[in-house]
Amino acid sequence: MSDASFDQDSIAGNGDASFGDYFALLKPRVMSLVVFTALVGLIVAPVPVHPFVAFCSILFIAIGAGASGALNMWWDADIDQIMRRTQKRPVPAGKVHRNEALAVGLALSGFSVVFLALAANFAAAFLLAFTIFFYAVIYSMWLKRSTPQNIVIGGAAGAFPPMIGWVVATGSISVESVLMFALIFMWTPPHFWALALFMKSDYKDAGVPMLTVTHGRKSTRRHIIAYTLLLAPVAVGAAFTSIGGPIYLVAAVLMNAWFIKGAFDIWRRDETTAEADGYKVEKSVFKFSILYLFLHFGALLLEAVLRPYGLGGWS
Template identity: 85%
Template sequence: MSDASFENTSTGEASFGDYFALLKPRVMSLVVFTALVGLLVAPVSVHPFVGFCAILFIAIGAGASGALNMWWDADIDQVMRRTQKRPIPAGKVAPEEALAIGLALSGFSVIFLALATNLFAAFLLAFTIFFYAVVYSVWLKRSTPQNIVIGGAAGAFPPMIGWAAATGGVSLESVLMFALIFMWTPPHFWALALFMKSDYDDAGVPMLTVTHGRKTTRAHILIYTLLLAPVAIGAGLTSIGGPVYLAAAVVMNAWFVKGAFDIWRRDEDIATDDGYAVEKSFFKFSLLYLFLHFGALLAEAALRSFGLGGWG
């Protein structure tokens, strides 16, 4: 990142909403939800106050990651239409403010998660912040078309952190929740990249659509969706799954694979003519896809608490 183009750009008019936007609240909401599911489906009960504190500090850690990402990406955010209104390129928040907020919240969230739960959960949170802010934002995003593949791990850690906050460790179930988000991330973002057109070109970000073209990107969406399906369905056969989750996963993955197949066989001229309707529909469904999978896991946990869920 070059700070030069952002010197003295802050208007001094930053509101609470601008600082909150710095934390990427939409991303934070997904982190909170998946971490909460990881916490609640774990086989160890957690006191409600401890659970609340754990999710709060995980959310703050996610916000810290967002602030650090916005600080580093301020130069390309200024170029991309999708991100031009973010607090730093809009001149609402100075880059050094974003950096200070990100670092302060990072330390706060990790220390207090350790005090509220355990050291292992705090370590996972610290590693997640580092992975997103440094490994993905600083290194991968601008250097390789595999940026979203490897970098997707940052968004996949929250359910593992929630599970670790409850149990103090890792298990097959938490790894499968991680894998579900990890494998979902590439087709989700590549679908977005297909209809964002020139944004990544203009910003010099080597997204797969830029380096290998749209046809290759469409094929990769299909491949990753086919690899995702057995992971998602397989989670239903573990202790956190059950008939409700398995039925939902089978239906959702059949629909997701169909959507990926429709994208794969698209002709770019047709896609352009109809405004990338199939790609936009697939992207929107991908958000619902992840929410419904974790919602089904939560439903199974609720049923088990009444002696009704699971496999016996």
């Protein structure tokens, strides 16, 4: 049997898929981040939203995120089979047929967009549709396999959810929603490049032009510190808008100081040292970067919750 036939057979599906396998198509970990940031975007908006409308809107945004994940798994089935980090996903593992992933992705895309329009407004539905298109087509089909800037530009897909939540509430885009978008957008490159530093062989074997593959780890380390320094003023700057306040400011200053320190630690390291300790620092910074994002949006949420009691915000 040829390698090509093996690849085709192993992503054909064996008919034994469970509910859990289909749920895994939706990338639940990514979905959890989408739900949280979209919810924060909705809650910090200056316009109150009926709890039932808010619940339905977040549900449909989550389904849209899941649709994007399914479409990504359909398209990336061939390289997911090669990369150790993704080999256990439902399609490369042979549990779900590749065409089933496509059908699930398309069906959920249409469902989520239509029902978000009905539950909230057409502006939010349009933005959700564009987000799905951006992730599935612009990032997955084009950027990911064609340029080392894949993560930089493609990061926009993960940055839209808080903006969608804001539009659900207000029907429009504002400076605050743009700053929430920018926070995730600028955070994405150093977050994924830290991962790529200790996962380089996966991307190289799959033919994905990640920065570590095209420019090497030394260049990637420089890019991480550069983007982290650019990220800090965006993150801290949000404190001085209507959604910020002293709680967020303290959290942002501390988190960014720590993130910058971690980026400098990565920048100073050479490959001999990194390989000797199993990329300990790089793995630590990657894990912290996840906490970094949740704490920023958590602080924004706390400001919004305390604001009615006169404890949140600058007022």
